Amino acid sequence: MFLIEIAHPSGALTDDDRAAVARSIISGLMGTDEEAAIEGVAEETMRRARPMTHVAFRELTGWTNGNGPVSAEAAPPIWVTITVPEAWRDDMARPTTGFVRRAVRRLDNDHGWQRTGGDLWINMVGVADGSIGLNGKPSTADDVLEYMTEEFRAVLDAGRELPEGVLLDPMCGMQVRLDRNAITLDHDGETIGFCAPGCRDAYARRNGITVQTA
Structure with missing residues (x-):
């Protein structure tokens, strides 16, 4: 369960930009990014993990910081919220924020943008047990893990x-x-x-x- 929402000023990113950022983040999380490949992942688990991982974008109007309205010429500020079960938050914060940061760096390189600091925020939010809505039902982190790994555990005894x-x-x-x-x-x-x-x-x-x- 990774719910990743990326907010940016309206018009700052194109459809191609958003697709590239989403693709980069997903490939990191799913272990297909050559820079961050994850070895030895069970395909049975990944079949469940893929549709449980979401990246979406939100365009915000009137974006203003302490200096006033943000400039359309500078690197656009980006505000990312990553939602996971609270029990996973400490373990997942560093690698997941790394995947997002790498995706933004690639975007900046493509456009020649230079960030001055304070314009990229990646916040990991943990949802407490009982407040996780797996398939619309109140669930725990263990419920999410059980669901995600059910296919793998069903064939575990087959031997590998x-x-x-x-x-x-x-x-x-x-x-x-x-x-x-x-x-x-x-x-x-x-x-x-x-x-x-x-x-x-x-x-x-x-x-x-x-x-x-x-």
């Missing part, structure tokens, strides 16, 4: 070959390299790897496992 030193996240199917930065959970003598704390915690709640944190 993994490279040496790699674990499979049992919630979403991401391949996790077992190194010092790996997010793991030890249970019944088995080390289980996860792509993010959100997947680990959801898996633990689903299976009645207590997560030991430092």
Whole structure:
């Protein structure tokens, strides 16, 4: 679940500009951007994740800052709101804002725009459990994750070959390299790897496992 709304002054961006920005952000989030490729993503999970990811634009009239009306000659100010479940916010803030920032940088380069600072805002907003409207129903972050990974978990037992030193996240199917930065959970003598704390915690709640944190 990524709901990304991008506001800009009316007329500042063309349809082609908006399409390019949306395409850049989506390719980052979906792991198809060559600069930010995500390895080992389960296709079953991505089939659900793609239609749960939205980028839309809003044109605002009368845009004014502390110096007065914004100039049509300068790089247009851009105000981005990214909405995710609150439980995901800390984990997702840095990579997701990075994808958006990269998309805006490409746009600026295409137009020869130079930003002076204070004209690009990317705000990550978390929605509390029970206030998330998955398919129109009050839901939690765990509900969103369960829905997004349902197809993957249905075929999890089919078995998958993994490279040496790699674990499979049992919630979403991401391949996790077992190194010092790996997010793991030890249970019944088995080390289980996860792509993010959100997947680990959801898996633990689903299976009645207590997560030991430092």
